[in-house]
Amino acid sequence: MESLKRAWLWFDDRTGLGSALGPVIKHPVPPNSASWFYVFGSATLFAFMLQVATGVTLAFMYVPSAGEAYQSLQFITDQTTFGRIVRGMHNWGASAMILLIGVHMVRVYLTASYKFPREMHWISGVVLWALTVIMAFSGQVIRWDQTAVWSTIVASEQAGRIPFIGTWVAQFLIGGETIGAATLSRMFAYHVFIVPALLFLFIGLHLYLVIKNGISEFPKAGKPVDPKTYRKEYEDLVKKKGIPFWPDAAWRDMVFGFVVITTILLIAIIIGPPALGPPPNPSNIDALPVPDWYFVFYFAFLALMPPQMETYLMVFGPLLVGALLFFLPFISNKGERSPLRRPWAVAIVALTIASISGLWAIGISSPWSPHFHAKPLTVEIIGADSGPIYRGGEHFNNKGCLYCHTISGHGGLRGPNLTYIGDRLSSDELTWRIMNGGLNMPGFGGTLTNEELGDLVIFLKSRTKQNQEADLSSGED
């Protein structure tokens, strides 16, 4: 122990690291900033450190070659020592980072910590958030299974809507005109070199600014920020009442960080990494490329936005959100900080969380997607085993109606539920609707014979509450 201490003293004498870093980590912070509300930024940093450690470990085993990456991921997951856990930690660590950076941003916004003199804290934080999102997407792509391939195409198609240079940007993302060997190599370079380098740079800037301008004090209602006096007031506050960041404030960060890291590890052990989909073969079209959970709300947004506005929303929507976040400190950098005096800020956060949650919930069920694996209507549901009702039921199964419409619990959610359609529409109305389509339904006039159409209408007309109840009671008998 004594020799270790002597070694450290020698090292510190020659490098001066202790005397240089000591005052930094022990710098005084406002006592009310030593709060559980202030632990999310450091937790995001801990999650990032875990991502670096697990990412480097994965790079020891991952082969960034389009033809072999998939097999190397199978190898990592199934054959290497602890590979499954490391991949799991990297996956759930990414989820944690996305979640924590979001919570940290909400906290900073609600307590208006972005106001004078911390405008650049917020701006560097917005850049870090954007880089984290890029990491999340590129990480999903270098998982390099079927979903990864189709997700890349979907992202490129969105980029393609950028006016004038859309095709160039799309082909830059893919690394050519088609998905292929260049796609993965480039995405790997973004994920492990370019974006992490930028992350390190901006994390350094972010932390430097925290030291330079100090951690914001927890806001008090009725105590607005005045750029003319704020610095002096803050200096006086930390001089008189400040506590050393290490360990008086930092212990909470360490406790919460420990909980975060332990939770990620436990999830990685218990649940493991996400299962790989089928191999990344672009000719395999039996795919539904739903993104990882944190992008599902955007997936839903892409499906639900009005088609006539979608190009604008697709291209300018993210740009507008990014610009609003980026320029927020310039919109308002003084005045009240307390959320008790900023009801609009609270409302914006509530609305954002509600919108994302709502879109997320819809995105999970994806009611707009045809349900290709819907169970066909049974003879019991059809209510006949021969004749026009039976034939109509079979047409409902075979002509694609089932993929979009539900009858008695079988079928898709894209179109209206037709369980009791016989009570709502007449035979003529049904015929017209099937022939001509409408309201997002294709017309079947060109594909159905008169006999098929007649059977289908008779079958649908038999979908009444009375018939269903009669079937039910006869079944019970």
Add this chain to the structure above:
Amino acid sequence: MNEKTKTSEDCSRRQFFTHISYTLGGLAALMVGIPIVGSVLAPIVKKPKPIWRPVGEVKSFTVGDTVIVSFIDSSPLPWAGVTAETAAWLRREGNEEFICFSVNCAHLGCPVRWVAGARLFMCPCHGGVYYEDGSVAAGPPPRGLYNYPVRVNNGQVEILTSPIPITTV
């Protein structure tokens, strides 16, 4: 006066060193930047030559049937593996007449499926639906399915390799 002249000379000498340092730094960045940026941007400038790829004999396709065919991209790199493959929907419309559709939905590129009973192409992602001629039947696609050039050559059906169709504004 003498002191002033000395300061002025000193400044101009300092300015010279400043300018030469910036210029040399910028020049060095530019010189190495050209091959670096050029290399990264090459894929959007350098276009592979399209190639006619055979997908089967004419007699193996039934008139009226729409089937999925797969073939190899125009110039796959040796380590592309299965990613070198691509697919298209092909329908024989007559003796030697074929029509070929991209599998990519014109909305956001997801793979459309052919629903034979309904004679519709349906997209699983955001619900795009197309009639059998590729025109939009329902959902968000801003245009119909893209066509690929197809021909019959020495009894073989051949498809011209094409880029992934990118819907632009």
